[in-house]
Amino acid sequence: MYSRKVLKFLEKNKIRLNDKAKIITLDDEIEGILLNRPDYLEDDTLIIKLSNGYNIGINLRNIKSIKVISKTKPVKTINSKDKIPKKPFISILHTGGTIASKVDYRTGGVVSRFSPDELIKMFPDLKNYGGIHSVFLGNMFSDDMRFSHYKKMAEAVKAEISKGSKGVIITHGTDTLGYTSAALSFMLENVPIPVILVGAQRSSDRGSSDAGMNLICAVKFIKKTSFKGVGICMHENNNDEACVILSGVNARKMHTSRRGAFKTINNDLIARVEYEGNGITFLSEHHNKSGKFKAMTGMSDKVGIVKIHTNFSAEQISFFEEKKYKGLIIEGTGLGHAPISETDKLTKEHSRIRKAIKSLIDSGCVVVMCSQAINGRVNMNVYSPGRDLLNMGVVSGDTMISETAFVKLAWLLGNYKKEEAKRLMNENLRGEIKKRLLL
Numbered sequence: 001m002y003s004r005k006v007l008k009f010l011e012k013n014k015i016r017l018n019d020k021a022k023i024i025t026l027d028d029e030i031e032g033i034l035l036n037r038p039d040y041l042e043d044d045t046l047i048i049k050l051s052n053g054y055n056i057g058i059n060l061r062n063i064k065s066i067k068v069i070s071k072t073k074p075v076k077t078i079n080s081k082d083k084i085p086k087k088p089f090i091s092i093l094h095t096g097g098t099i100a101s102k103v104d105y106r107t108g109g110v111v112s113r114f115s116p117d118e119l120i121k122m123f124p125d126l127k128n129y130g131g132i133h134s135v136f137l138g139n140m141f142s143d144d145m146r147f148s149h150y151k152k153m154a155e156a157v158k159a160e161i162s163k164g165s166k167g168v169i170i171t172h173g174t175d176t177l178g179y180t181s182a183a184l185s186f187m188l189e190n191v192p193i194p195v196i197l198v199g200a201q202r203s204s205d206r207g208s209s210d211a212g213m214n215l216i217c218a219v220k221f222i223k224k225t226s227f228k229g230v231g232i233c234m235h236e237n238n239n240d241e242a243c244v245i246l247s248g249v250n251a252r253k254m255h256t257s258r259r260g261a262f263k264t265i266n267n268d269l270i271a272r273v274e275y276e277g278n279g280i281t282f283l284s285e286h287h288n289k290s291g292k293f294k295a296m297t298g299m300s301d302k303v304g305i306v307k308i309h310t311n312f313s314a315e316q317i318s319f320f321e322e323k324k325y326k327g328l329i330i331e332g333t334g335l336g337h338a339p340i341s342e343t344d345k346l347t348k349e350h351s352r353i354r355k356a357i358k359s360l361i362d363s364g365c366v367v368v369m370c371s372q373a374i375n376g377r378v379n380m381n382v383y384s385p386g387r388d389l390l391n392m393g394v395v396s397g398d399t400m401i402s403e404t405a406f407v408k409l410a411w412l413l414g415n416y417k418k419e420e421a422k423r424l425m426n427e428n429l430r431g432e433i434k435k436r437l438l439l
Contacts, residue, residue, distance in 0.1 A: 002036070006044060009060060010034075018072035023048065024064045030056070031069065052240070072127070084163050085131030090222055091160040091168045092132060093153065096139040123212045129219045133165065142173025142180070142199075147299035147410065150183040157188060157195055158295045167194040167222030169215070174199035174253055174261065177232065181248035182407040183299070185230040185430045190291040194222050195230045196245070201259045210235050210259040217243035217273040224280055228288040230430075231270055235259040244283075245270040249404045249432040252374075266375060266399040266434050298414030303327035305406050307372065308338050314352035317360055326418070327366045327409040330357075330394070331402045336369040336378035337385045354388070361393040366413065366422050370397035370405050377437055395425050399434045408432060 002010070015021055015034060023030045023046075032048035035055065045057040126132060137156055138149070157168050172180055181197050188195060196218045200211035218233035230248035237260035250267040268284035302325045306316055320328050332338050340354035341347065361367050369389060371378050378396045380386030390396070397405045408429075412421035428435070 002046075003044065006046065006060065013066050013068070015066065015068055016071075020069045020072065021048075021066055022069055023058060023066045025058060025062045026064060027062070030058070032056075033072070085133055087131075087164050088166040089131035089133050089164070090129065090219060091135060091163075091165040093135045093137050093156050093160075093168060093170045094139070095137050095145075095149070095153070095170060095172050096141060123215055125212075125216055126219065129216075129223055133160065133163070135160070140173075142176040145173075145176050145180060147183070147301060150180060150187065150299065151297040153180070154184060154187040154295045154297045157184070157191070161191075161193060161293070165193060167196065169218050169222070170195065170197045171215070172197050172199050174201060174234075177262075178251050178253060178401075178403050179407055181230055181232050181251060182404045182432070183411065185248035185432075186408060186411040187295055187297050188230060188293075189296055190289050190293045191230065192228055192293050194225070194227045195248075196222065197230070197232050197248070199232075199234060201235075201257055201261055210240075213240055213275050214243055217275060220278070221245055221271065221273050221280060224278065225271070225282075226288065227270070227286060229286070232262060233273070234262045236272060240275060242275060243273045245273065247431055249408075249430050250401070252401055252403065265401050266377075266437060267431065296411075296415050299410045300326050300413035301410075303329075303406060303410040303413060305329045305331060305402060307331040308333055310339075312339050312353060313349060314356040317353060317356035320365060321356070321360045321363050324363075325360075325365055326413050327368070327421075328360065329397070329402050329406045329409065330367060330369050331372050332369050332378075333372055335376075335382050335386060336371055336380045336389070336396060337383065338369075338389060340385055340388060354392075357389070357394070358392045364418065366395065366409060366418060366425070367393070368395045368397050368405055368409055368425055370400060370402040374401075375437075377434075395422060398426060399437065400432050404432050 017034055017036055020031065020033050030048060032050045035047040035049050044060045046060065047055055047057055049055050135156060137152060153170060160168050177197055177199050184195060198214045198218045200214060214233055214235060221227065221233060232246040232248060232251050233243050236242045236244045238258055246262055246264045247267055247270060250264045251262050252265050253261050254263045255261040270286055271283055272281045304320055304325055306328065308331060330338060338353065338357065339350045340357065342351040357367065369378055369380060377399045380390045380396055400408065409425060412424050416424065
């Protein structure tokens with residue numbers, strides 16, 4: 001909050017938060033939107049958001065004059081318990097993450113702090129896109145997500161559809177966003193509206209934040225296209241020119257901090273959304289599925305992932321049999337391999353690994369092979385270790401990334417009997433398997 005001195009200054013000049021103003025300083029002329037003051041700044045500093053998206057602070061003592069260019073009407077937000085806005089409206093479901101976070105300048109860390117209303121008020125451009133129905137689901141970092149949260153989100157999407165929502169945006173942390181988008185892709189069968197997950201690599205109060213642009217581009221995409229399905233909207237690259245819409249089952253976070261961190265794997269981008277203007281370009285064919293919409297939210301908790309590495313041991317497989325797991329994704333090497341060949345006295349453990357995998361499958365666990373390679377297809381028919389694994393009963397993960405295969409297997413085992421689930425792992429249900437890959 002601003003100090004009394006600043007509030008009196010703003011009142012005298014008839015300026016409110018989110019108004020656009022021209023400020024003449026001792027050194028420069030600046031135009032921007034007046035924002036609220038973060039707690040860490042000195043009391044006499046105005047915070048202005050420039051047109052390039054960055055925030056600057058201007059001390060009152062450096063201001064010669066200030067004039068309102070345009071008044072901003074307060075953004076009307078409606079909480080889930082309140083009256084639903086007039087149609088068409090877009091629903092924003094808040095789960096937390098960096099997009100709903102700010103820096104705690106006492107510790108230097110990022111904390112989830114913004115309420116839904118606070119988040120929307122930070123982005124006044126949202127007022128240009130009609131009614132917003134804001135629903136609070138949680139305020140958590142994505143590392144804390146569990147299958148039960150996916151079910152909660154799917155049920156919330158279903159509720160918004162029943163109220164007449166034109167599209168749903170889910171704000172979400174980026175670290176496990178790919179898992180959630182895949183889970184919702186499978187749970188929401190024949191979803192009749194766009195469901196777009198939006199995250200941010202930089203917290204919403206930082207000048208370099210990507211939160212506002214990602215959110216606004218998602219809203220534009222929903223308003224101006226007829227897309228149906230689950231997708232992700234994030235920066236295309238480090239520039240502030242465009243966001244891209246990625247498939248919910250083919251996206252992976254490929255960088256820890258860059259704004260253009262998400263890439264589509266073994267598939268094409270769905271669309272590019274320009275931040276300035278109204279340009280939206282579809283980059284691949286997308287066929288909206290018809291059929292009865294239903295939410296299938298079952299998920300088996302007894303599904304795991306194990307990564308093959310040098311010096312791997314049999315006990316790393318045996319664990320899943322001891323704990324009675326129903327499904328396991330093996331993230332193998334190359335075309336889908338594991339160390340199961342005893343070639344000398346130093347590789348006796350590999351015979352035990354072979355037996356452990358076979359015993360796990362015989363116990364009733366569905367074992368699926370994916371590759372550690374980022375791109376390409378699992379092909380277990382090329383080399384003898386792969387063929388041996390196939391003969392044991394290991395299922396090929398084809399072109400699926402391991403995160404998607406993990407979520408798909410848990411979903412299948414939560415909704416179907418084992419043999420049906422095993423069969424459906426190799427069927428392309430939501431675009432997760434690509435029939436033809438261009439080298």
